Amino acid sequence: MSEEHLCLFPRPQKIMVLSPGEDLAALFAMAFSPDEIEVTALSRGRGAVELLFIDPPDLLVVDHDLADIPGLDLVGMVKSENVYRQLPVAFVMDEAALGEDIDWCAAEVDELLTRPLTAPVLRARVSLTLARASRSLDANPLTKLPGNTSIIGRIQELIDRKEDFALAYADLDYFKSFNDKYGFSRGDEVLMMTARILVNTVRSVGGAKAFVGHVGGDDFVFILPIDRVEEACRAVVGSFDDIVPHFYDAEDREHGYIQSVDREGNRRSFPLMAISIAVVFNRDGRLTHFGEASQAAMTLKKKAKENPRSCYVLDKRQA
């Protein structure tokens, strides 16, 4: 049996199967190898809830015909809690029972499997569900860029392969005061704009190997080959400074600053937003863990922040 994980997941996917009989779990064993999935099979719904809530799986499979509780009620219990909302749920039932009066618009199910069910169909549908969930779970809800899990995964993967790369952390100066003055939706406009500049610049400079992620808020990450990163930083800084004044009202743009309130509650003026970028390098497999890279970048970022204008700082120790 191969030791390949499913869909490039870093580990076997945990699947909880709630079904009165053993047939469904057996079908999973036929469809997947143990390196791909770990199945926990339970026949009763109520007993499963505690386990489910304390140690949620990557996919929950619920049988329509549970003995103690209607399958869809159990799904509702899970999905009504915000911390479990993202957990993908597959619902299994007899095709013949589809005519029953089920409100599919209210059923918070992510995938429907119908019996008779074959192993190849199960494999295809479950793989799609897991892959889809990992994409939508991690993407930043505003910019749709890959989020933390993908960012960490990508960096660790490059480190493990001992590939040379440059890792850039970008954030915005005076974003908070802009948000305070203009409100969140205007702040979101700026984040969308920043994301577009980063994606287009990094892609045009770095080609297929380039990566842009959105950590959250005004924090972004990009990865490029070492010899191209400075060019990209220069272009990002130039474009950002050119474009960002247009996101202010005409009067503030004219002044070149805004009046807002600082953390202590004092009214003061703040410069227009700027972008700060800190770049660390991995050469000859120097880095062994993601944490080292982010730590080094954070230290460097403080230096970039000392400059109120847009700027980038390259890690001198390695550059």
Added chain:
Amino acid sequence: MSEDLRTERKNRLLAVRDLPTLPKVLDEVSKLVERPDSTTEQVAKLISMDQVLSAKVLKMVNSPVYGFPGRISSIGHALVLLGFNVLRSIIVSTSVFEVMTENMVGLWEHSLGCAMACGTTARMLGFKDAEEYSVAGLLHDLGKVVATVQLPDLKVEIERLVAERDLYYLEAEREAMGFGHDRINAWLADHWKLPANIKEGLSYHHKPHLAQLYPEMASVVHLGDFMVRAFEYGFSGDVGVTYLQPEALKILKIKPADFEKLLDQMSGQFVEIADLSFA
């Protein structure tokens, strides 16, 4: 004209899809984007010569999908934010006029000449973001293009009125359609979520003193439109020049001495683009 007919025509104009352009710039831009060494500046410079391509790019970048509607009025900025992939899609999906008339070519030249005149004026007056004035100048007659595509029967009628009754094009539009291209511009700018300054430049270039938020923008486009006619570059639909509103010069605080300087600078630039042709 009945309210119903006006609404029907408005809806037909706003339903414009796949606005065609002239082949010249489109061909050149297509070649340029396929070259690996081409820069955003080069592409932006070319696109800034074609009113339809420029309009498409600004419409795209200001659409709510990108998350910042009404913010971007520069072609260069739009290209940075859209990226080469999206730009390529816009270019591939743009068609050309099946029949290219002399008047169409003239209108493209008029639009380019006006863009240049507006940019020159804005720079001479020391206005910030002079490129935005060029963009408004470039797009100031877009309503005429959209009307040609969406209301072709009325376009024939407008040209007949201009020729037979010696009306200005704007007057003929109002008689044939019930509204002028300035009104169409305002509808398009709202519908496409173009920035407010561009909108006012497009919709008030025949009555700049009525512009509420950006009278300078409207006045610059008004003056540019007049100048490009005075230099007899391109063809707007009218023979000869239109009336120059003295209010526009007042709004822009242009004195007679400035005017001479402006004429000097423009004549140099009109010589430069004289050889350019969209035919």
